[in-house]
Amino acid sequence: MFKYSSRFWLYAPTVLFLLLAAAVTIHWWIAAGAFEKKLAALKGREAVPGITLNWDKAEVGGFPFRLDANFQNLRIAGAGAYGPFSWHSEKFAVHGLTYGRSQDVYEAAGKQQVSWTDSNQGGHATSFLSGSMHGSSILDAQGLRRFDLDIVNLAGPDFTIDRLQFHMRRDPDGNSLDLMVSTDGFQNRTKSAEHLQLYVTLPKAEALMPLLRGEVAWHTATQRWRSQGVTAKPSNDPTADQTLFELLKPLY
Secondary structure (H helix, E strand, C coil), X not given: CCCHHHHHHHHHHHHHHHHHHHHHHHHHHHHHHHHHHHHHXXXXXXXXXXXXXXXCXXXXXXXXXXXXXXXXXXXXXXXXXXXXXXXXXEEEEEEEECCCCCEEEEEEEEXXXXXXXXXXXXXXXXXXXXXXXEEEEXXXXXXXXXXXXXXXXXXXXXXXXXXXXXXXXXXXXXXXXXXXXEEEEEEECCCEEEEEEEEEEEECHHHHHHHHCCCCCHHHHHHHHHCCCCCCEECCCCCCCHHHHHHHHHHC
């Protein structure tokens, strides 16, 4: 006959596992329920000032440690730094952990349609397909701290790019933003280049911090930033390219 202490050590691990499994399950269902309510509240409305989200269908999953949202025909529209912009993705997914730091991972597939307004108030639009399209964002108490985008094998009506990368980092002191964009295998009707890379710093970025916290509209924050008389500072890297500099300018 087992002594009581022997039975305890025999059954305790199983009981502990079941308790943990039950806790994880309950936590996920609570988090998933809150997430679904948040999505319902956002559909067709402003997610942050000046930017509206909409979609045809959304499914929530990811049990037990993630929250996943899979969208069909996701549409993002609003006012950018200089005028209207929009993005339509046939398939889009968001993945986030139900614990740990606030980090989300994004995936997009199918046809992507993008329109934007440049710094001269000119309108542009393009569409493309990609082999893969991934992004991620990290939030903290001050808002968006880092954003990364990596697209492989872009192909549009008048351009191809083997790989496009974009990175945004808020400096720890909150006084500047660092941007980086690079392309491999860029080719359009007038130009081709094996590798292009550009680093840009936005100084005196305190005026942009409310934008990163989702408190003010994009154009409002960038107008306040430009009103200080500051300009973006491109790197002195000899590989830096004016094409990439113009690509970034509609952001600020």
